[in-house]
Amino acid sequence: MSGAIILPVRTIIEPFRIKSVEPLHHTTTAERERYLEQAGYNLFRIDARNILIDLLTDSGTSAMSTEQWAALMRGDESYAGSESFFRLKRAVDDLTGLRHMIPTHQGRAAERILFTVACKPGNLVPSNTHFDTTRANIEFTGARAVDLPIPEAADTQARLDFKGYMDVSALGDLIRSEGAAQVPLVMLTVTNNSGGGQPVSMANIAAVKEVCAYHNIPLYLDACRFAENAWFIRERETGYADWTPKRIAQKMFSYADGCTFSAKKDAFANIGGFLCTNDDRIAQRESDLLILTEGFPTYGGLAGRDLEAIAVGLEEILDIDYLRYRIVSTGYLGRHIADRGVPIVEPPGGHAIYIDAARMLPHIPPQQFPGQALAVELYRHAGIRSVEIGTLMFGAAARHELLRLAIPRRVYTQSHIDYVVEAILEVNACKDRIRGLEIVEEPPFLRHFSARFRQL
Ligand SMILES: *Cc1c(COP(=O)(O)O)cnc(C)c1O
Numbered sequence: 001m002s003g004a005i006i007l008p009v010r011t012i013i014e015p016f017r018i019k020s021v022e023p024l025h026h027t028t029t030a031e032r033e034r035y036l037e038q039a040g041y042n043l044f045r046i047d048a049r050n051i052l053i054d055l056l057t058d059s060g061t062s063a064m065s066t067e068q069w070a071a072l073m074r075g076d077e078s079y080a081g082s083e084s085f086f087r088l089k090r091a092v093d094d095l096t097g098l099r100h101m102i103p104t105h106q107g108r109a110a111e112r113i114l115f116t117v118a119c120k121p122g123n124l125v126p127s128n129t130h131f132d133t134t135r136a137n138i139e140f141t142g143a144r145a146v147d148l149p150i151p152e153a154a155d156t157q158a159r160l161d162f163k164g165y166m167d168v169s170a171l172g173d174l175i176r177s178e179g180a181a182q183v184p185l186v187m188l189t190v191t192n193n194s195g196g197g198q199p200v201s202m203a204n205i206a207a208v209k210e211v212c213a214y215h216n217i218p219l220y221l222d223a224c225r226f227a228e229n230a231w232f233i234r235e236r237e238t239g240y241a242d243w244t245p246k247r248i249a250q251k252m253f254s255y256a257d258g259c260t261f262s263a264k265k266d267a268f269a270n271i272g273g274f275l276c277t278n279d280d281r282i283a284q285r286e287s288d289l290l291i292l293t294e295g296f297p298t299y300g301g302l303a304g305r306d307l308e309a310i311a312v313g314l315e316e317i318l319d320i321d322y323l324r325y326r327i328v329s330t331g332y333l334g335r336h337i338a339d340r341g342v343p344i345v346e347p348p349g350g351h352a353i354y355i356d357a358a359r360m361l362p363h364i365p366p367q368q369f370p371g372q373a374l375a376v377e378l379y380r381h382a383g384i385r386s387v388e389i390g391t392l393m394f395g396a397a398a399r400h401e402l403l404r405l406a407i408p409r410r411v412y413t414q415s416h417i418d419y420v421v422e423a424i425l426e427v428n429a430c431k432d433r434i435r436g437l438e439i440v441e442e443p444p445f446l447r448h449f450s451a452r453f454r455q456l
Contacts, residue, residue: 012328015321016410019066025049032380040452041376041437043385052383053416054408058351060106060264060271061408065316068268068309075305078298084307085298088274091311095246096223096253098276100283102290103300103307107224107262108133109293110275112140114220114260117285118184119143126174127187127222128166129153129195132393134187134222134260136445143184146174147397149195156345156356156400161236162201163347164192164229172211180215189222190229190252194389196402197225197330197349199232202240202251209255218257218279224265226252228350231323245318258282263306265351267313268409272306322410326350329417330407336421342428351406355424357390358401361434366391368436368456371403374427376455377434378403382423393448 027035027050039045048054054061076083085103092101104110111134119125121142130138130145138145150165152158166188175183188208191199205221212219230248234240240248253259257279263272277283287297294301316322327350334348337355345354357370364370371388378384390401405420427434437453 012325014329014410014413015319015325016065024052026052027383029380032383036376036380040441041372041455042448042451042453043375043379043387044449045452046379046385050383051379051385053412053420054385055352055405055420056385056387058265058406058408059262060269061411062264062268062270062313063408063410064268064270064309065312065410067316068312071308071312072305075303075308077304080296080298082298082304082307084304084311088307088311091314092274092276095249095314096256096259096276097250098253098256098258099278099280100276100286102275102283102286102297103302104273104275104290104294105301106264106271107222107260107273108137109301110260110262110273111137113286113289113294114185114258114275115141115143116289117282120184123182123184124174124178125185125187126166126171126183128164128189128200129192130187131189131193131222131224132446132448134189135394135397140445147399148174149192149399153192153195153198154399156196156343156354156359159346160198161347162199162204162232164190164195164198164200165204166200166208168204168207168211171208175211175215175217180217183215183217185218185220185258186212187220187222189224191225191232191350193224193351194394196345196354197228197352198345199229199236199350201237202233202248203237205252205255212257218277219255221253221256221259223253223256223259224262225350226261227266227317227323228326230318231327232350235327245320245323249318263310263313266317267310268316269306269310269313272302272310274300274310326409329414332414333405333407333417333421337424337428340425340428342424345400345402353405353407354389354400355403355405356400357388357403360428361431363432364434364436366398366401368438369453370401370436372453373434373436374403376437377427378423381427382419384420384423388448392451 119141123143258277263269343359441452
């Protein structure tokens with residue numbers, strides 16, 4: 001033996017190997033031009049078959065594990081009292097400690113039930129930043145959805161460890177001025193999706209809870225990305241470096257009186273969600289409503305096998321190797337484009353990279369949807385699908401003009417991401433040629449899903 005190798009291998013790899021593959025379909029630029037025209041320049045209207053790399057969303061697009069596929073076979077499809085419900089309930093109890101768990105077909109169904117029960121017209125529901133379906137479901141009840149991000153979040157270039165915070169003093173002021181009776185609940189979105197996928201610290205969760213407790217208002221977590229948030233706390237907040245992600249997540253939930261959850265995010269499931277609460281009376285009213293629109297409370301609009309996949313996913317998502325790889329790979333995409341001149345929301349978030357389209361395309365005003373214009377160009381150039389998060393999605397309430405590149409969990413490899421980096425840098429090199437858009441057709445709400453545009 002010559003000298004022993006003492007340096008450890010440091011490359012962070014995908015902590016899985018591939019057992020089943022799905023071919024990607026290449027298209028030509030001319031074909032993509034045609035698809036764009038047919039779709040009214042709305043990428044939601046383009047057939048998935050004609051997308052090469054799909055970064056539209058990380059929602060419901062995860063690759064399931066062998067254990068999840070195996071769990072599907074255990075699905076108990078009994079209408080009432082399914083074993084799979086109790087398996088999921090145990091997993092959720094263990095994680096959240098919340099008393100009641102109501103399965104729903106996805107996150108927005110949990111939102112609709114929660115806000116229908118909790119909100120009256122004229123109420124307001126504060127959050128660090130509401131997600132689009134959350135905002136729409138609150139406003140559908142006649143209540144107001146109020147965003148209270150910290151002022152620093154307005155600067156996309158500020159590199160804060162925890163940029164997804166709620167502004168706690170603004171929350172206190174709002175509750176005092178409007179009256180606690182007008183605020184049926186406070187929400188915290190972890191991580192803050194619409195705020196750039198930025199994490200919320202444990203200290204902030206605790207501080208928000210303190211304000212809520214003082215005014216006797218329940219705190220709900222919009223917990224879609226609880227595991228990614230837990231990882232950021234482990235990496236960045238003093239005192240958590242040797243905690244397991246699960247223990248951190250349990251502590252996050254210990255401050256909550258309830259939560260909404262989309263299992264399409266941090267549960268690696270293709271469908272599903274749930275609603276939790278500690279309030280027996282509210283839980284009863286929610287179950288009644290669930291039966292009306294989703295199904296019996298032990299399946300809530302899901303198949304038994306879906307409940308199984310979610311139960312397994314909730315455990316797998318907290319794996320240290322997975323979370324390390326997940327956050328590092330998101331950062332890899334972010335750093336490789338940002339360090340070569342593409343303005344992103346700094347620092348890279350958990351599930352997505354957000355390009356600051358207003359900063360990248362200063363020649364396109366917000367009313368001409370710079371984020372959407374960039375999404376269209378990235379598809380035309382390289383077959384990549386992304387999504388606008390700005391004036392198109394939020395109207396006048398938009399704080400930024402962003403293009404979100406959401407990364408499906410366990411789906412794409414590093415060479416896919418290298419392709420995306422290359423494509424974005426090429427688009428950036430010719431960005432002055434990108435034109436704005438005008439809406440020619442739009443529905444009354446959630447218009448970004450189906451609006452049609454014309455190029456200016
Ligand atoms: C996806 C998402 C929702 C809604 O969940 P769906 O399963 O898509 O209905 C709510 N809040 C946040 C933060 C989300 O990311």
